[in-house]
Amino acid sequence: MPVVRVALDVPLPKLFDYLAEDAGRTDIGRRVIVPFGQRRQIGLIVELAQASELPATQLKSVIAIDRDLPALPAEWLKLARFAAGYYQHPLGATLLSLLPPALKRLKPTRAEPPAAYALTAAGTAHLPDISPRAKAQRQLAERLQQGPLPLSEAGAWRSHLRLWHRAGWVEAAEAMPASPAPASPPPQLTPDQAATVAAVLEAPAGFGAWLLHGVTGSGKTEVYLKLIEAQLAAGRQALVLVPEIHLTPQTEAAFRNRFPGARLISLHSGLADGERLRAWRACLDGRVDLVLGTRLAVFTPMDRLRLIVVDEEHDGSYKQQEGLRYSARDVAVWRARTLDIPIVLGSATPALETWRNAERGRYRKLELPERAHAEAELPAVKLIDTRADRPRQGLSASLTRALRDRLARGEQSLLFINRRGYAPTLYCNGCGYVVPCPRCSAHQVLHRKGGKFELRCHHCGLMSRPPEVCPDCGSLDLRPAGQGTQRLEETLADQFPGARILRIDRDTAARRGAFAAMREAVNAREVDILVGTQIVTKGHDFPHLTLVGVLGADQALLSPDFRATERLFAQLMQVAGRAGRAARPGEVLVQTGYPEHPLYRALQAHDFARFAAQTLKERREAEFPPYSHQALLRAEAERIDDAIAFLDKAKQAGLALAREHGVTLFDPTPALLARVARRERAQLLVQAGSRQHLQGFLGPWLEAVRGLPTRTLKWSIDVDPLDF
Ligand SMILES: [Zn+2]
Numbered sequence: 154m155p156v157v158r159v160a161l162d163v164p165l166p167k168l169f170d171y172l173a174e175d176a177g178r179t180d181i182g183r184r185v186i187v188p189f190g191q192r193r194q195i196g197l198i199v200e201l202a203q204a205s206e207l208p209a210t211q212l213k214s215v216i217a218i219d220r221d222l223p224a225l226p227a228e229w230l231k232l233a234r235f236a237a238g239y240y241q242h243p244l245g246a247t248l249l250s251l252l253p254p255a256l257k258r259l260k261p262t263r264a265e266p267p268a269a270y271a272l273t274a275a276g277t278a279h280l281p282d283i284s285p286r287a288k289a290q291r292q293l294a295e296r297l298q299q300g301p302l303p304l305s306e307a308g309a310w311r312s313h314l315r316l317w318h319r320a321g322w323v324e325a326a327e328a329m330p331a332s333p334a335p336a337s338p339p340p341q342l343t344p345d346q347a348a349t350v351a352a353v354l355e356a357p358a359g360f361g362a363w364l365l366h367g368v369t370g371s372g373k374t375e376v377y378l379k380l381i382e383a384q385l386a387a388g389r390q391a392l393v394l395v396p397e398i399h400l401t402p403q404t405e406a407a408f409r410n411r412f413p414g415a416r417l418i419s420l421h422s423g424l425a426d427g428e429r430l431r432a433w434r435a436c437l438d439g440r441v442d443l444v445l446g447t448r449l450a451v452f453t454p455m456d457r458l459r460l461i462v463v464d465e466e467h468d469g470s471y472k473q474q475e476g477l478r479y480s481a482r483d484v485a486v487w488r489a490r491t492l493d494i495p496i497v498l499g500s501a502t503p504a505l506e507t508w509r510n511a512e513r514g515r516y517r518k519l520e521l522p523e524r525a526h527a528e529a530e531l532p533a534v535k536l537i538d539t540r541a542d543r544p545r546q547g548l549s550a551s552l553t554r555a556l557r558d559r560l561a562r563g564e565q566s567l568l569f570i571n572r573r574g575y576a577p578t579l580y581c582n583g584c585g586y587v588v589p590c591p592r593c594s595a596h597q598v599l600h601r602k603g604g605k606f607e608l609r610c611h612h613c614g615l616m617s618r619p620p621e622v623c624p625d626c627g628s629l630d631l632r633p634a635g636q637g638t639q640r641l642e643e644t645l646a647d648q649f650p651g652a653r654i655l656r657i658d659r660d661t662a663a664r665r666g667a668f669a670a671m672r673e674a675v676n677a678r679e680v681d682i683l684v685g686t687q688i689v690t691k692g693h694d695f696p697h698l699t700l701v702g703v704l705g706a707d708q709a710l711l712s713p714d715f716r717a718t719e720r721l722f723a724q725l726m727q728v729a730g731r732a733g734r735a736a737r738p739g740e741v742l743v744q745t746g747y748p749e750h751p752l753y754r755a756l757q758a759h760d761f762a763r764f765a766a767q768t769l770k771e772r773r774e775a776e777f778p779p780y781s782h783q784a785l786l787r788a789e790a791e792r793i794d795d796a797i798a799f800l801d802k803a804k805q806a807g808l809a810l811a812r813e814h815g816v817t818l819f820d821p822t823p824a825l826l827a828r829v830a831r832r833e834r835a836q837l838l839v840q841a842g843s844r845q846h847l848q849g850f851l852g853p854w855l856e857a858v859r860g861l862p863t864r865t866l867k868w869s870i871d872v873d874p875l876d877f
C-alpha cells in the first residue's frame with residue numbers, strides 16, 4: 154500500500170509516514186488530515202513512497218486527503234524546503250506556517266463563494282432554453298452576457314447563480330472592478346529610466362539580479378511598471394514585494410490604474426482569513442497575473458512567474474522576527490535564481506549586503522541619479538550645531554525660524570523624530586531616578602492620553618500610572634525628560650497657535666484607513682506641520698512639503714548595534730527625500746551635536762556611495778557582515794544564569810564541529826535588551842567567512858543542541874540576524 158510522507162506543524166525536523174490506499178503522485182502537495190497521538194492534525198503530503206522504514210504495525214492510515222484544492226506545485230514545495238533548510242526551521246512547521254490560516258484549521262474550510270461568476274460554454278448554449286416567463290433568469294442571462302458578475306452585485310440572483318453553478322452553466326471568475334477607472338496615459342520615461350528598462354529587457358533570458366539604485370523621487374515605480382507590462386503582455390506573471398502594509402493600497406491603486414485588465418491580487422497580513430484564502434486559491438488556480446504584497450507574498454504559488462520586484466529592498470520589515478526567521482528579499486533572490494528569471498531590487502539606500510553584491514558584480518547595478526521631474530531638485534541639507542544653537546523643548550532657534558517662514562508662505566513642514574509618546578522617560582530632578590519597567594530592562598515611556606499621563610513599556614506593553622512622588626527620594630519634582638512626538642506636537646501648538654498640526658506615529662496610525670486619511674489631508678493642504686516617526690519616511694509623496702526638520706538623530710550614532718548607522722542613514726535619506734518633490738526646492742535641517750560626523754557629511758552630499766564605502770571599510774575591519782556571515786542562537790529563561798549556562802553547553806557541543814567547518818563561536822552574552830516581560834535573554838553569536846561554511850556547521854550543530862536538556866528554557870536560531 155502506498156505510503157505518504159507528511160509534514161506536520163511540530164517542532165521536529167522530520168516527516169511522518171502514513172498509509173494511504175488511494176494516494177498517487179498527484180497528491181504530493183495536498184493537504185491531509187492524519188491521526189497524531191490522541192488528536193487529528195492537518196498536514197501536507199510532501200513525498201510518496203512504496204514502503205516505510207517503520208514496521209507496518211506502527212503505521213496509521215490517513216483520515217482524508219483534501220482534493221478540493223489544487224495541489225501545491227513542486228516549485229512551491231522546493232521553495233519552502235529551501236527556506237526551512239537555510240533558516241534551520243523544522244520542515245513541517247515551515248510548510249504549515251506558509252499556508253493561509255484558514256487552511257491550517259482542522260474543520261473543513263467551507264468553500265468560499267467565488268468573487269464573481271461567468272458564463273460557461275454550456276451555460277451560453279442553454280440560454281435560449283430559458284422560458285420567456287422566467288423574468289429574473291432572463292435578466293441574469295443578459296447581465297452575464299456582458300461579462301463576469303461580481304457576487305456583491307448579484308442581489309436577488311444569488312439563488313439562481315447557485316443552481317446554475319451546480320448545473321455547470323456558470324463558473325467562478327475574478328471580480329473585475331465594476332468600471333475600471335480610465336487609465337491615465339503613462340508618463341514619458343526619462344532617458345535614465347528608459348535606459349534602465351532597456352538594460353533589463355534586452356539582457357539575455359534567465360536569472361539576473363539587478364540593483365536599481367535610484368535617488369528618492371527618481372521614479373523607480375515607473376521602471377517596475379514598464380518591466381511588468383512586458384511580462385503581462387506575454388501572458389506571464391509578476392510578483393512585487395513592498396515593505397509596509399500601509400503602502401499596499403497606494404501601490405495597488407497605481408498598478409490597477411496602469412493595468413486595468415490585469416488580475417491583480419494584493420496580499421498582506423491585514424487581510425481577513427477568507428480574503429486570504431480566496432487570494433491563495435486564485436493563485437493556485439493560475440487566475441492571477443500580478444501579485445503585490447508584503448514579505449509573506451514571496452511564498453505565493455505562481456506557475457507562470459517570470460519577474461520579481463523587491464521595492465525598498467533595504468527595509469528591515471522584509472525580515473521575519475519569529476518562527477521561520479526568513480528574509481523575503483533573500484528568499485526572492487533564491488526563487489528567481491531557481492526559476493531562472495530576473496529580479497529587480499530597488500532602493501535609494503540599498504542594504505550594504507546588496508550594495509557589495511553589486512560592487513562585486515554578482516548583481517548588476519542600474520542608476521537613476523536624478524529626480525524624474527526636471528524641476529524637482531534634491532533638497533539642500535543643512536546641519537544645525539546644537540552645541541551652539543541649543544534646542545528649547547526640542548527646537549533650535551534656526552529650525553523654529555524656518556518653520557515660521559514656511560507657515561508664512563503657506564508651505565508644509567515635516568518634523569521627524571523617531572520616538573513616539575510624550576517623553577522617553579519620567580525623571581526625578583531630586584535624585585536622577587527614572588521609572589523602570591518592572592518586567593523589562595528598559596525605562597517606561599511617558600504617554601499622554603486625553604488629559605492624563607500614563608507610563609507604557611514599549612517592549613512588554615505594561616501600562617501604569619506615573620508615581621506622584623519619587624519612589625527613591627520622595628521628591629515631588631518629577632519631570633518628563635526628552636522629546637517624543639506627542640510633546641513636540643504640544644510645543645508646536647504653543648509656539649504656532651494658528652498652525653494645523655498632524656502627528657503620525659504608530660499610535661495614531663493603528664486605525665485602519667488612518668494613512669489614507671492622512672495622505673488626503675496633507676495633499677488637500679489641510680495640514681501645515683506634520684510630526685512623525687519613521688513611519689512617515691516611507692514612500693509617501695507630499696508635493697507641498699518644502700521643509701524637513703530632523704530631531705534626535707544622534708541617538709543612533711551611539712547605539713552598540715553595528716547596523717544602527719546604516720539604518721539611520723537610510724531613514725534620513727528617505728525623510729529628506731520627502732522635501733521638494735514638486736517645483737519648489739526643499740530644505741532639510743538636521744539638529745545634531747556631531748556636525749562633523751561622516752554620516753551627516755555624506756547625507757549633505759546625497760552621496761550614498763560615499764557612505765557605503767566608509768561603512769563597508771569599517772565592517773571589513775571589524776569582520777562584520779557582509780564580510781562575514783552570522784547566526785544567532787538565542788535563549789530565554791527566567792534566570793539569566795540558566796540562559797547563559799544553556800548557551801555555554803551549546804557552545805561546548807559545537808567546538809569540534811566549528812573547528813572542522815572554520816566557524817567561530819563567540820561567548821554567550823546577555824542580549825542588548827536582556828529582560829523582556831520577566832524573561833531573561835541571552836545569545837551566542839556564530840560567525841563564518843562564507844555562507845557555505847556557516848550552513849555546513851549549523852545543521853549538525855543544531856541537531857546536538859536539540860539534544861540538550863531545556864526544561865522551561867526556550868531557544869531559537871536566527872540565520873542572518875538583523876537585530877541583536
Ligand atoms: Zn528622586
Ligand SMILES: [Zn+2]
Pocket residue numbers: 590591592593610611612613614615829830
Ligand atoms: Zn516592559
